[in-house]
Amino acid sequence: MSQIPDKPALEGLEQKWDAAWSEQGTYLFDRDAAKAKGRAGVYSVDTPPPTASGSLHIGHVFSFTHTDVKVRYERMRGKTVFYPMGWDDNGLPTERRVQNYYGVRCDPSLPYTPDFTPPFEGGDNKSSKAADQVPISRRNFIELCERLTVEDEKHFEALFRQLGLSVDWTQTYRTISDETVRTSQLAFLRNVERGEAYQSLAPTLWDIDFRSAIAQAELEDRDQPAAYHRVAFHLTDGSGDIEIETTRPELLAACVALVAHPDDERYQPHFGSTVRTPLFDVEVPVLAHPLAQKDKGSGIAMICTFGDVTDIIWWRELDLPNRTILGKDGRIVAEAPDVIVTDAARAAYAELAGKTVFSAKKRIVELLRESGELIGDPKPFTHPVKFYEKGDRPLEIVSTRQWYIRNGARDAELREKLIALGAGMSWHPDFMRVRYENWTNGLTGDWLVSRQRFFGVPIPVWYGLDENGERDYSRVLTPDLATLPVDPTVDVPPGYTEEQRGVPGGFDAERDIFDTWATSSLTPQLAGGWERDPELWELVAPFDMRPQGQDIIRTWLFSTMLRSALEDDRAPWSDAAISGFIVDPDRKKMSKSKGNVVTPADILAQHGTDAVRYWSASSRLGADAAFDPQNPTQVKIGRRLAIKVLNAAKFVLSFPVPEGAEVTHALDASMLAALDGVVREATKAYDAYDHARALEVTEAFFWTFCDDYLELVKERAYNQADVGQASAALALRLALSTLLRLLAPVLAFAAEEAWSWFEEGSVHTAAWPEPLGFEGDPAVLTAVGEALIGIRRAKTEAKASQKTAVERVTIGATPAIAALLREAEGDLKAVGRIAEITYQEAESTSVLDIVLVPQEA
Numbered sequence: 001m002s003q004i005p006d007k008p009a010l011e012g013l014e015q016k017w018d019a020a021w022s023e024q025g026t027y028l029f030d031r032d033a034a035k036a037k038g039r040a041g042v043y044s045v046d047t048p049p050p051t052a053s054g055s056l057h058i059g060h061v062f063s064f065t066h067t068d069v070k071v072r073y074e075r076m077r078g079k080t081v082f083y084p085m086g087w088d089d090n091g092l093p094t095e096r097r098v099q100n101y102y103g104v105r106c107d108p109s110l111p112y113t114p115d116f117t118p119p120f121e122g123g124d125n126k127s128s129k130a131a132d133q134v135p136i137s138r139r140n141f142i143e144l145c146e147r148l149t150v151e152d153e154k155h156f157e158a159l160f161r162q163l164g165l166s167v168d169w170t171q172t173y174r175t176i177s178d179e180t181v182r183t184s185q186l187a188f189l190r191n192v193e194r195g196e197a198y199q200s201l202a203p204t205l206w207d208i209d210f211r212s213a214i215a216q217a218e219l220e221d222r223d224q225p226a227a228y229h230r231v232a233f234h235l236t237d238g239s240g241d242i243e244i245e246t247t248r249p250e251l252l253a254a255c256v257a258l259v260a261h262p263d264d265e266r267y268q269p270h271f272g273s274t275v276r277t278p279l280f281d282v283e284v285p286v287l288a289h290p291l292a293q294k295d296k297g298s299g300i301a302m303i304c305t306f307g308d309v310t311d312i313i314w315w316r317e318l319d320l321p322n323r324t325i326l327g328k329d330g331r332i333v334a335e336a337p338d339v340i341v342t343d344a345a346r347a348a349y350a351e352l353a354g355k356t357v358f359s360a361k362k363r364i365v366e367l368l369r370e371s372g373e374l375i376g377d378p379k380p381f382t383h384p385v386k387f388y389e390k391g392d393r394p395l396e397i398v399s400t401r402q403w404y405i406r407n408g409a410r411d412a413e414l415r416e417k418l419i420a421l422g423a424g425m426s427w428h429p430d431f432m433r434v435r436y437e438n439w440t441n442g443l444t445g446d447w448l449v450s451r452q453r454f455f456g457v458p459i460p461v462w463y464g465l466d467e468n469g470e471r472d473y474s475r476v477l478t479p480d481l482a483t484l485p486v487d488p489t490v491d492v493p494p495g496y497t498e499e500q501r502g503v504p505g506g507f508d509a510e511r512d513i514f515d516t517w518a519t520s521s522l523t524p525q526l527a528g529g530w531e532r533d534p535e536l537w538e539l540v541a542p543f544d545m546r547p548q549g550q551d552i553i554r555t556w557l558f559s560t561m562l563r564s565a566l567e568d569d570r571a572p573w574s575d576a577a578i579s580g581f582i583v584d585p586d587r588k589k590m591s592k593s594k595g596n597v598v599t600p601a602d603i604l605a606q607h608g609t610d611a612v613r614y615w616s617a618s619s620r621l622g623a624d625a626a627f628d629p630q631n632p633t634q635v636k637i638g639r640r641l642a643i644k645v646l647n648a649a650k651f652v653l654s655f656p657v658p659e660g661a662e663v664t665h666a667l668d669a670s671m672l673a674a675l676d677g678v679v680r681e682a683t684k685a686y687d688a689y690d691h692a693r694a695l696e697v698t699e700a701f702f703w704t705f706c707d708d709y710l711e712l713v714k715e716r717a718y719n720q721a722d723v724g725q726a727s728a729a730l731a732l733r734l735a736l737s738t739l740l741r742l743l744a745p746v747l748a749f750a751a752e753e754a755w756s757w758f759e760e761g762s763v764h765t766a767a768w769p770e771p772l773g774f775e776g777d778p779a780v781l782t783a784v785g786e787a788l789i790g791i792r793r794a795k796t797e798a799k800a801s802q803k804t805a806v807e808r809v810t811i812g813a814t815p816a817i818a819a820l821l822r823e824a825e826g827d828l829k830a831v832g833r834i835a836e837i838t839y840q841e842a843e844s845t846s847v848l849d850i851v852l853v854p855q856e857a
Helices: 013-024 031-037 058-076 092-102 138-162 178-193 249-254 309-317 343-352 357-371 412-423 432-441 516-520 523-528 534-540 550-568 600-607 609-617 633-653 666-687 691-718 725-743 748-755 778-797 815-823 825-832
Strands: 042-044 080-082 085-087 104-106 134-136 172-174 197-207 219-235 241-246 255-260 274-276 283-288 300-304 374-388 396-405 426-428 462-465 471-477 507-509 543-549 573-579 806-813 834-841 846-852
Touching (some): 013 609, 013 748, 031 080, 042 058, 058 609, 092 104, 092 138, 138 600, 178 197, 178 516, 178 523, 178 550, 197 309, 197 374, 219 249, 241 300, 249 300, 249 343, 300 309, 343 357, 412 550, 432 550, 516 550, 523 534, 543 550, 600 609, 609 748, 666 691, 691 778, 691 825, 725 748, 778 806, 778 815
Parallel strands (some): 426 573, 806 834
Antiparallel strands (some): 219 241, 219 274, 255 300, 274 283, 462 471, 806 846
16 A cells, blocks of 8 residues: 655656556456356457557547556456457558658669668658659568557557556457458458459549548548539430530540430430430440439430449449540550441540649640530539548549459348348447448448558469469469468469479469458457467457447447458357447547647646546547637546545545444445445446446436535544544445545546555456445435535525534425434534524525624624
8 A cells, every 4th residue: 555645746646656556467468267167257348459650549538548547447346357459550541641750752663772771761651742752662661560560559558657558468460460460461351262252353442542442331421512514415326415414524535335214214215326426426225224324414424434433333234345545544444346447536535644633634625615515604612522531632543453352232141141140239429320321231242351561461372373473363373371361462372492493384464453452351359369279269359349439330349240240150249339420519520631730749738647548538439529728627627526536545545444433423424325326326327338427327326426525524533532433434435446446447646546545456356346234324415415405505605614613503494304314414514514403494404594603703
């Protein structure tokens, strides 16, 4: 036990207790205890691995506190807690940060440079022009990614320790480590073996800056300016024109058909006929499809390969040719589609070749105007356009060969299984389940898991080469599982030698890496030792809690559910705890792109960790919380509470508890009975993942305890001659012990500090309080508290000090309340310095008359 300081303070508690917890192993996962208790005695958490691409923000503090509060409660309930931490290193955000931080970009064609020194360190993490970045080899680039993420993770851990997360820091993983690569590759190869993973050449949403395919889950719509261009297509029989309106005239050379709704009488006579495209004179059919909108534009649309996602649907369902003219760099490719044959058409195409979509659009509008096939002026408007959520330019659609994992989009049986597994879980709050179900039911394609990037988990396959040295995609070569992890660009497939790499009859390596979600979807497996530590996996899986933000239900939660369903035919957790967003004072979501993110370091330093934890825990799961760094009211309230805990504990501990003391006084029994009710309600709330309610009822009682009960009994507790002294001292000590344990999940540092003044061990490994069972009437404390408030108010209105003595006071009350007041009359007289109390029947409790002792007396 530690010495009680003369002036208790919050400053320095974070460093003091983080060091003590580390030294004592307070939060280490006790495997022997877990084995003794079995899976039912373990509480395991599938902790979100923060992206190691810069700094943590206040949203991390918010949501991670929610998890930690629940974890601390379960630990005190006797569970052996498995609370790991992961770092999400790989992926596009990390690459972008490295590019800007070091002023480099990856060029896989360059050779490795030993002892490479980047042009600078410490870029501001804002977008910079690729032309200003120094090109370096893939290996050099990956080394810089490794270097920077390790440094970021050190800062992250330091902040999470300052936040007081009760993580077992020996149970950490990185999404780019050898063990993670092995696990990711093993899971994928099992998907391949079962037919759940496959390869396909298909239209792909493509980010031209990152030069990578993008999955459906990573999309976001952003409003962009556009314009309708009315263009004339010429009926092949020469009978006239069909006018269409398009926002993508630059894709005219990729047009494969016109399409209208089957019920549109204007175009029914033309279904089955053909038209010729303006400028390029290519014959294309006029077709019917129910996705065409009669009331949009002229009611008939141009199908290009590919202008938007609807074009892909039409192309696939109408069995149309692919005439893609956009390259992976976002420019019009040099070679025109083979259906463009006339000299004039080829000359028009040559005007566009090599241009960006913006420049090509400008030029083709000029050409259409010159040819007379542009009707009227373009009509500007604004519409939503698909972006990669971390990208800066609209996505394009190009045809690429990619790897996919089946996700239920085209498999009703799998989709129904995913819905059923979601329904079998507990969601906190429950309405978040609907978001999961809506996403699952709304999927339009399988999960694209390959990325044309560099820093990530290599896709562990090679391809056999035919006699011409071309890839034979029907001969996918896979490694022996015992050799994992592998890098196909370095390692050799079974049965081949390095000399056969890239030569006819030999093999070629897959150079793509996995999408970062393809690795993050395996966080239970990564943390829980799947196929690495079977004993641990049996103790922790399926996990108890998946905590996360609502915005990644469609990505992280869904993808993890999918991998678990495919591998184990079960949900990966029993409960999903979904935090809300942090919003600024204008109720706008905080995000880096909006520039309104608050970094937590200064807030923690200024107000103290417990104050910030209190603010976080005051919000229920799923509810958005406003944060104003200029006036963080809730944080200030939390700091006041934490300081009061220290001061109240010191005050309570100043009253020695005599040996053999018993609770004999009605007011003491009343307070403890009321506290029993708080214990029951807080326990019920924590069990239901409602930490905010648990804090609310505990805090309300704590202030009643300090403002009313402590004031009422302090005279009796001081007076060693009073027969009720022992009862008061014992009741105070019992209440303090209970309250510190109730507050410990939230006020982790203040509760631990106060606990150390009179108890051995950590409050965080102490047993969660149970009702003490004193047969008191909680109404006594309530009644006396109301009377005390009335007496204080009467003194204030008389402009007298609260220390002013009272000759007599008349209290109006019902007979029942008066009876309760008489049970604690001695304490009420002592705190109010009252000589005599009389009672008069009234409907409500109030001070009817008060006679103060004259000040000179």
